[in-house]
C-alpha cells in the first residue's frame with residue numbers, strides 16, 4: 001500500500017488480561033468438531049451445491065467422523081429447505097450425528113426453520129445476529145446496543161417457545177454474536193448471557209455459544225485473549241460449550257483456532273480445506289492433522305485425503321491449491337537436492353530402525369508427518385528437476401524402479417540426470433529418469449559389445465572358469481578367451497589377452513531387481529582408468545545375474561573409452 005492509503009487504517013485494540021493463562025497451555029485433546037461445509041462453505045460458492053451434491057458431501061462428512069454437521073440455512077431458499085427435508089424424510093442422518101441449521105434471529109425465518117427440522121431426532125438450532133459497532137451502525141442503521149441485544153433475546157425466546165411444538169426432536173440452542181471478532185467484549189458477553197439466561201442450559205443439557213472470528217481483524221493472540229475472557233465471564237460456564245468459528249482474512253485461521261482451544265474453547269467449526277466466505281473458513285483438516293502430528297486422536301479420519309479431495313473438488317467446483325497444508329499436491333514433495341538427500345537418508349534409517357522397533361517415533365527431515373498416513377504415495381515425495389541432487393535420483397531409481405545403486409555411484413548418476421533436467425528445462429517423470437539412467441549407464445554396447453559367451457567351469461586350475469566370448473569392437477567381430485576365478489575375472493582376462501584392457505576393476509555389486517515386470521538382475525561395476533586415473537561406473541541389467549555382471553563391465557569399459 002502507498003503510505004497515504006495506509007493512513008486510513010487503525011490499530012486493533014488489545015485485551016487487558018494480564019493474568020492470561022492460554023500461552024502456557026497445550027492442546028492435549030480434540031474438541032467437538034462441527035462441519036459448516038454445507039452452510040458457510042456452500043453460501044460462499046459461486047454455484048452453490050445442488051441437493052444431490054450436498055447429499056454426497058453430507059455422507060462424506062459422516063464417513064470422516066463428524067458428529068455435528070451444519071446442513072444449511074433452510075429458511076434461505078427452497079433447495080436448502082428441501083435438502084433438510086430429504087435428510088429427515090429419507091432417514092439419512094446416522095444415529096450419532098446431529099444436524100445443525102443456521103438462521104437469523106428473525107421470526108419468520110425461525111418459524112420456517114422449525115418446519116424444516118420437523119421429524120429430526122435431534123437438531124442444533126443456530127441463531128445469530130450481528131453485534132459489532134460497525135454492523136450496529138451500518139447494517140442495522142445506528143441501532144442501539146439494547147436493540148441489538150433484544151434481537152438475540154427475542155430469537156432465543158422464540159426458539160424456546162417453538163421447541164415444545166416438536167416433541168420428538170431434541171432441540172439444542174446455539175447462539176452466535178456474529179462479528180464477535182470486532183464486538184466490544186462486554187457487549188458480546190451481555191448478549192450471550194441474556195441468551196443463556198433465557199435458555200437455562202444445564203451441564204446435562206448444554207447449549208452452545210459460538211464466538212465467531214467472522215472477519216479476522218487482528219492477531220490470533222488477541223482472539224485467544226477474547227476467548228479466555230469470555231470463558232471466565234459467561235454465565236453457567238459448565239452448561240455451555242464455547243465454540244470457535246474462525247475465518248482466515250489475515251491468513252491465521254488455524255493459529256487463531258489453536259490458540260482459542262488453548263484459551264478454553266470446547267468446540268470448533270470449520271470446513272474441509274477451508275472453503276468459505278472470502279479467504280475461507282478454518283480448514284478443519286489442517287487443525288485435525290496438526291493434532292494427529294502431535295499424537296492426539298481427533299475422531300476424524302483423514303487417512304485418504306486424495307479421495308476426499310476428489311469429491312470436494314467435484315461437488316464444490318473449488319480446487320485445493322498445490323501448497324495447501326497436508327492436502328496440496330506439492331506439500332510432501334522435495335525437488336531440491338539437500339532436502340532429497342535428508343529425506344532419503346531419513347527413510348533409509350527409518351526402514352532399518354523399524355525392523356528393530358516397530359514403535360519407533362516418526363522422524364524424517366522435512367516431513368512433519370508420514371505422507372502415507374493421509375493416503376499419499378511415496379512416489380510424489382521426491383521429484384527431479386535441475387535443483388535436485390544425487391540422493392533424490394537414487395531414491396527414485398530405488399523406490400520406483402528397484403535399482404539400489406552403490407553409494408559411490410550416486411554422484412555420477414545424479415549429476416548426469418539433473419543436468420538433463422536442466423538441459424530440457426523441465427521436471428523429469430519417473431519413466432524419463434529410468435530411460436535416462438539406461439541411456440547413460442546401462443547395457444552400453446558402443447564401441448565394445450558382448451555378442452555372446454560361453455563359460456567352462458572346469459577349465460584351468462581348481463575353481464577357475466574359462467570364458468569364450470564373441471565381441472565386437474567398433475563393428476569388428478572378434479573371438480576372445482580368458483581364465484579367471486569367476487566369469488567377470490575370466491572376461492577381464494580375455495579382454496586383456498586381446499589387448500583391450502586399459503582399466504582396473506575396483507568395485508562390483510549386484511542384486512535382484514525388485515520392481516518391473518521381468519525378474520531381472522542388476523550389476524554395477526566400477527573401473528579405474530590406468531591411463532587417466534579416473535573412475536567410472538557402468539550397469540548391466542539382464543535376467544541372468546552372470547550376464548548382468550558382464551554387461552556392467554562392458555558398459556563401464558565403454559564409458560571409460562568415452563572419457
Ligand SMILES: CC(=O)SCCNC(=O)CCNC(=O)[C@H](O)C(C)(C)COP(=O)(O)OP(=O)(O)OC[C@H]1O[C@@H](n2cnc3c(N)ncnc32)[C@H](O)[C@@H]1OP(=O)(O)O
Pocket residue numbers: 040043073075076077104105106109128129130139140151178214277
Ligand atoms: C457471517 C455469516 O456467514 S452470516 C450467514 C449469512 N448467510 C446468508 O445470508 C445466506 C442465506 N441468506 C439469505 O438467503 C437471505 O439473506 C435471507 C433469506 C436470510 C434473508 O433474506 P432477505 O430478508 O431477503 O434479505 P437480507 O438478508 O438482505 O435482509 C437484511 C435485513 O435483515 C436484517 N437482519 C440481518 N440479520 C438479522 C438478524 N440476525 N436479526 C434480525 N434482523 C437481521 C438486516 O438489518 C436487514 O434489515 P433491513 O431490511 O431493515 O435493512
Ligand SMILES: CC(C)C(=O)C(=O)O
Pocket residue numbers: 040102128176178179210212213214215245247
Ligand atoms: C453465522 C456465523 C457463525 C458466521 O458464519 C460467522 O460469523 O462467520
Ligand SMILES: [Mg+2]
Pocket residue numbers: 040212214245247277281
Ligand atoms: Mg462464518
